[in-house]
Amino acid sequence: MxxxxxxxxxxxARYSERAENLARLLxxxxxxxxxxxxxxxxxxxxxxxxxxxSLEYAYAKRHDEVTATKVLxxxxxxxxxxxxxYSCLRAARENAHAVRGTLTAEMWETINETWLQLRDxxxxxxxxxxxxxxxxxxxxxxxxxxxxxxxxxxxxEAFQFIRLGALLERADNTARILxxxxxxxxxxxxxxxxxxxxxxxxxxxGALLRSVSAFEVYRKVYRDxxxxxxxxxxxxxxxxxxxALHSCMQGVVEILDKVRNSRSDETVRRAGQLYATLRYGRMxxxxxxxxxxxxDDFIDSIGDLSVRISEDFLVGA
Amino acid sequence: MTPxxxxxxxxxxADIRPHYVPFENWARALQPGVMARKRAEADLAFRRLGIxxxxxxxxxxxxRLIPFDTIPRIIPNAEWKTLRAGLKQRVKAxxxxxxxxxxxxxxxxxxxxxxxxxxxNAQFRPxxxxxxxxxxxxxxxxxxxxxxxxxxxxxxxxxxxxxxSGVSYMxxxxxxxxxxxPELFAQxxxxxxxxxxxxxxxxxxxxxxxxxxxxxxxxxxxGAFNSAYFEHxxxxxxxxxxxxxxxxxxxxxxxxxxxxxxxxxxxxxxxRRIDDDFLDPQVFRPDSMLGVPGLLKAYRAGRVTLCNAIGxxxxxxxxxxxxxxxxxxxxxGEEPILNNVPTxxxxxxxxxxxxxxxxxxxxxxxVHGAGGYGMLVGPAATKAEIEQFRAVLTAHxxxxxxxxxxxxxxxxxxxxxxxxxxxxxxxxxxxxxxEVSLVPGGLTRVALREGSLVVNSSQGGGxxxxxVLENGHAEPHR
Numbered sequence: 190m191x192x193x194x195x196x197x198x199x200x201x202a203r204y205s206e207r208a209e210n211l212a213r214l215l216x217x218x219x220x221x222x223x224x225x226x227x228x229x230x231x232x233x234x235x236x237x238x239x240x241x242x243s244l245e246y247a248y249a250k251r252h253d254e255v256t257a258t259k260v261l262x263x264x265x266x267x268x269x270x271x272x273x274x275y276s277c278l279r280a281a282r283e284n285a286h287a288v289r290g291t292l293t294a295e296m297w298e299t300i301n302e303t304w305l306q307l308r309d310x311x312x313x314x315x316x317x318x319x320x321x322x323x324x325x326x327x328x329x330x331x332x333x334x335x336x337x338x339x340x341x342x343x344x345x346e347a348f349q350f351i352r353l354g355a356l357l358e359r360a361d362n363t364a365r366i367l368x369x370x371x372x373x374x375x376x377x378x379x380x381x382x383x384x385x386x387x388x389x390x391x392x393x394x395g396a397l398l399r400s401v402s403a404f405e406v407y408r409k410v411y412r413d414x415x416x417x418x419x420x421x422x423x424x425x426x427x428x429x430x431x432x433a434l435h436s437c438m439q440g441v442v443e444i445l446d447k448v449r450n451s452r453s454d455e456t457v458r459r460a461g462q463l464y465a466t467l468r469y470g471r472m473x474x475x476x477x478x479x480x481x482x483x484x485d486d487f488i489d490s491i492g493d494l495s496v497r498i499s500e501d502f503l504v505g506a
Numbered sequence: 507m508t509p510x511x512x513x514x515x516x517x518x519x520a521d522i523r524p525h526y527v528p529f530e531n532w533a534r535a536l537q538p539g540v541m542a543r544k545r546a547e548a549d550l551a552f553r554r555l556g557i558x559x560x561x562x563x564x565x566x567x568x569x570r571l572i573p574f575d576t577i578p579r580i581i582p583n584a585e586w587k588t589l590r591a592g593l594k595q596r597v598k599a600x601x602x603x604x605x606x607x608x609x610x611x612x613x614x615x616x617x618x619x620x621x622x623x624x625x626x627n628a629q630f631r632p633x634x635x636x637x638x639x640x641x642x643x644x645x646x647x648x649x650x651x652x653x654x655x656x657x658x659x660x661x662x663x664x665x666x667x668x669x670x671s672g673v674s675y676m677x678x679x680x681x682x683x684x685x686x687x688p689e690l691f692a693q694x695x696x697x698x699x700x701x702x703x704x705x706x707x708x709x710x711x712x713x714x715x716x717x718x719x720x721x722x723x724x725x726x727x728x729g730a731f732n733s734a735y736f737e738h739x740x741x742x743x744x745x746x747x748x749x750x751x752x753x754x755x756x757x758x759x760x761x762x763x764x765x766x767x768x769x770x771x772x773x774x775x776x777x778r779r780i781d782d783d784f785l786d787p788q789v790f791r792p793d794s795m796l797g798v799p800g801l802l803k804a805y806r807a808g809r810v811t812l813c814n815a816i817g818x819x820x821x822x823x824x825x826x827x828x829x830x831x832x833x834x835x836x837x838x839g840e841e842p843i844l845n846n847v848p849t850x851x852x853x854x855x856x857x858x859x860x861x862x863x864x865x866x867x868x869x870x871x872x873v874h875g876a877g878g879y880g881m882l883v884g885p886a887a888t889k890a891e892i893e894q895f896r897a898v899l900t901a902h903x904x905x906x907x908x909x910x911x912x913x914x915x916x917x918x919x920x921x922x923x924x925x926x927x928x929x930x931x932x933x934x935x936x937x938x939x940x941e942v943s944l945v946p947g948g949l950t951r952v953a954l955r956e957g958s959l960v961v962n963s964s965q966g967g968g969x970x971x972x973x974v975l976e977n978g979h980a981e982p983h984r
Contacts, residue, residue, distance in 0.1 A: 191754050192765045287730045289556065290743030301556045346767060450768050505754070505765025 192505030194288045195350040201284035202354030208277035210362035212327035217400035224392050235260040241369045266312035291347045295337040303330040353444045360437035361491045368484040370397045401432040422472045435467040456497040463490050512658045512915040525582045544686045573968035575919050579950040586974040592843030597648045597936045600821050602837040604644035608634045619829045631817030640713040644815040648936040654915035661847045667818040669779050673935050674737035676949040679971040695976035697946035703744035709939030714774045721774035724748045728796045757800035760807040775811045825873040853904040861908040865892050868908045929953045947972035
């Protein structure tokens with residue numbers, strides 16, 4: 190397929206996935222802020238959201254203090270910077286529009302309607318309708334798009350590049366969420382695996398799991414109390430949890446093998462190498478290296494793969 | 507003076523033409539409110555599908571719906587047969603004319619058309635001289651604008667031989683009508699149009715460079731911000747071919763390639779929806795970012811086919827229009843089946859004198875213009891506008907032609923105040939590849955403003971589904 194077409198599809202998927210993950214993250218932060226706690230904890234949790242996306246400068250230019258409403262406005266409906274849900278869904282729609290003929294009618298209609306509905310809502314309207322309901326709506330629209338894709342699309346190259354974009358973005362986003370949340374959370378540094386976690390921690394870890402729809406999964410897998418180590422293990426090493434890093438990278442490696450061309454050998458090799466650390470890695474080794482350092486490396490590797498994929502496939506000879 | 511218009515549906519307030527009777531009976535039996543609901547449904551569906559066009563001169567990225575009217579324009583079978591024969595004849599002659607003027611120029615030497623009208627025409631492309639295009643076809647896709655006037659006779663208003671658009675609306679309008687009112691299609695035999703993309707692909711494949719057995723066809727668009735982008739993308743999708751922009755293509759040893767995820771891939775036929783001027787910055791406009799450097803050279807080397815060919819604009823120019831009847835007689839030895847609108851060529855002294863004396867009754871058009879921007883509609887113009895135009899016309903008479911103001915036929919149409927007659931035209935799409943073919947009907951455009959004769963979508967026009975009735979009644983559904 191045309192490199193430019195693949196490029197649009199890939200970015201459509203990335204922006205769409207990013208909007209969904211942002212909604213998940215903001216939703217969790219919002220839920221957590223409803224649990225009683227001191228003002229400093231709340232402020233730092235919203236600060237973390239801004240830092241997670243490296244938006245400290247952009248935020249400071251627009252707002253002089255960090256409050257829940259201001260951060261929500263900034264991350265949801267601010268159209269003056271590219272990282273809000275609004276801007277992501279606009280970019281997803283613009284990319285889709287450029288290659289709408291490659292999408293099935295169901296997919297295009299879903300993306301277009303999502304955008305049309307969002308475009309007409311001010312932040313005040315979104316806020317008064319209940320911000321949680323809005324996040325649910327974003328997640329539902331993302332699910333609808335995914336469903337339309339899996340249910341209607343030919344398994345051709347277009348499909349593969351959409352999946353590739355979504356999986357890379359998801360791997361990046363899960364790693365970032367885990368990194369920021371893990372270190373922003375109580376008990377993460379000193380916890381000893383089988384320690385009982387107090388009620389407040391329980392809410393925090395529960396919320397983190399819910400942000401990747403993995404709360405019930407955790408229960409099912411471990412049938413035990415929630416400990417930070419297991420949360421990290423679940424989100425990093427599980428092969429069968431769709432938002433876990435292992436699962437994402439497995440998909441990336443599989444797709445790169447399907448779309449490989451004369452230029453992509455090195456990219457395939459690097460992806461395979463990264464995948465192997467997840468496939469054959471142990472949690473102990475990751476903790477020994479230090480979770481933060483390990484996640485940092487992982488996020489860098491995803492960045493490297495993105496650049497290489499762009500050069501190999503999306504720019505064109 | 508109230509002009510009398512030919513109405514497609516009514517002969518008088520009470521009398522309905524026979525081919526509209528089944529529709530009228532059906533419409534009468536509708537529960538109140540149904541039509542309004544269906545119209546809202548259509549509007550929503552078109553918006554969701556994103557069947558929009560971009561409007562130049564408005565805020566960047568503005569997309570508008572073309573208003574869709576739910577009352578169909580119905581053409582009786584016998585009338586369509588005449589139209590079809592006339593269209594095939596006309597487009598055949600136009601293609602022969604193009605082949606002739608870029609090669610032997612027989613028609614000019616025979617004195618049937620003044621040579622300077624052709625050779626000094628800005629749309630004449632000397633780059634095309636002495637070059638044989640596959641099958642001798644230049645205008646593979648023609649969108650011929652037809653109107654019906656006073657007593658019901660048809661006239662050709664314009665032959666669009668460059669990059670005519672609108673066919674996607676024809677197809678989407680039909681899809682919408684079948685979705686909204688399936689029972690109408692069960693009751694009557696309405697000739698299908700859905701095979702247009704197949705015919706188009708067949709046409710494009712038939713004109714591939716010699717020796718290419720399984721040609722790769724692409725649609726070339728100026729990009730997502732072009733007003734007709736929806737159509738470009740729609741046609742590529744319906745034909746199952748790539749939609750490319752200039753930057754997706756490159757030339758290597760006079761062959762055209764597209765950049766793909768698996769490396770370069772050879773392209774044989776380009777259905778280009780870009781004007782000549784922007785195709786190749788090495789030959790035409792050097793500032794064009796939309797084209798492909800070296801494309802013309804590859805084309806002239808016979809390594810790729812462009813559809814439509816370069817230089818077709820000379821045949822649909824308004825200054826050449828008056829001679830199309832002559833072309834039919836000269837090349838085919840037949841009398842033209844379709845009428846031209848009587849036309850005064852202002853470059854002729856006598857014609858100019860007549861035109862200047864009758865400006866309030868005439869439509870004056872710029873010969874190289876398109877899109878309804880550079881014209882005077884005498885009866886609708888103010889005194890000041892007429893005088894202003896008179897000055898321009900006197901200064902540059904050779905830039906204009908004039909025609910009588912046609913009493914365009916009307917068709918009942920939904921407007922704010924209910925149902926009212928509005929003026930319409932018809933654009934059938936004629937395909938020329940191995941043979942000449944077209945789907946029944948075409949795109950009916952309607953001028954939604956009361957009294958307006960301008961149907962262009964850029965000027966507030968809408969569209970209707972166009973039905974050609976087949977003889978006999980439909981089998982009842984079981």
